[in-house]
């Protein structure tokens with residue numbers, strides 16, 4: 397069978413769940429939660445487009461395990477007190493076209509905007525270094541052992557409740573410089589207890605969460621992990637260590653590993669690294685993912701810079717089992733269907749290429765999130781949105797979400 401044919405054939409995960417094909421919508425934080433940080437009609441409308449877009453699986457934007465630790469003010473939270481009905485409806489919409497419904501679950505660690513919370517738990521008290529933007533981020537505070545155990549419980553609770561709500565699985569976010577990725581990184585994790593130092597210690601939090609989620613949710617629930625191929629930063633987690641982490645995950649019955657890279661300090665997931673390491677122009681992490689697939693016992697997917705069918709098939713040829721796309725599916729939610737009708741169809745990846753990496757990253761996110769909000773309001777997407785106008789709209793939306801978040805949660809200072 398050709399790689400093209402394989403891409404459109406079903407894939408059975410180790411847990412027994414079946415993806416109707418191997419094209420996956422990767423996580424995109426929508427920043428569009430409804431009242432009380434729950435999914436509502438806007439998110440349901442958005443996800444209906446993907447549900448009928450011919451995808452094998454759909455991964456939600458990151459859902460927070462703790463309402464006091466948010467990647468953004470309009471995030472969705474699923475904790476022990478969240479009512480389940482909105483999540484039941486969300487999973488129902490996501491599954492309505494036959495795709496698997498996977499919830500990504502996350503804790504931001506130190507990558508928290510100060511406007512949302514001025515206090516952020518992290519492996520160590522090492523603040524984000526983003527030049528003139530650093531001041532916009534919360535002070536990082538070293539988590540105590542008790543706080544680390546609380547975080548493990550929070551991930552397990554969210555995963556168990558996702559299962560209860562009808563999701564086919566969860567994806568644990570251990571990439572992009574969020575908490576679990578911070579623990580893995582020797583640059584951010586400067587602890588000298590059992591949670592820091594050697595890789596086995598730095599990976600302990602991720603391994604514990606994976607093991608406990610597996611024990612709680614059982615073998616018929618899909619457990620995915622999103623991992624950096626490398627942090628692409630001086631003193632960050634290198635590619636050899638990423639492969640070692642996958643070797644650990646091999647023993648834990650993980651159903652899939654998604655390979656990405658980078659963090660706020662080094663936005664490799666947008667094709668630009670902090671250490672100036674070169675990435676491919678398209679499919680940024682394809683080579684790293686192929687190396688990981690060679691040692692992984694579970695299916696491997698890679699995401700980043702994919703918008704054309706020939707690139708997707710080359711990823712399957714290189715040994716990966718799934719192809720992940722985020723931005724291209726924001727503008728063209730039925731891209732997988734379009735590829736089947738016309739293999740030459742080119743998806744759009746909205747990117748801002750300004751010299752200032754952080755500003756470029758903010759603008760890129762604004763342009764993509766604008767598409768998500770438009771779909772959520774049943775408006776058509778824009779193939780060429782204005783950078784400045786998208787940034788202004790996103791800034792206004794974030795300010796509104798921040799005010800609402802504060803009125804719901806208040807801020808935690810200790």
Ligand SMILES: Cc1cc2nc3c(=O)[nH]c(=O)nc-3n(C[C@H](O)[C@H](O)[C@H](O)COP(=O)(O)O)c2cc1C
Pocket residue numbers: 422423424425426456457458500569571572622656665666699700701702720721722723724745760761762764765
């Ligand atoms: C608006 C936006 C929000 C994102 N939110 C998340 C997220 O919640 N979780 C995650 O793992 N990655 C997130 N990403 C990163 C994507 O999943 C993906 O790794 C990255 O955009 C590269 O893929 P692409 O080139 O197909 O967009 C986000 C990307 C964008 C553009």
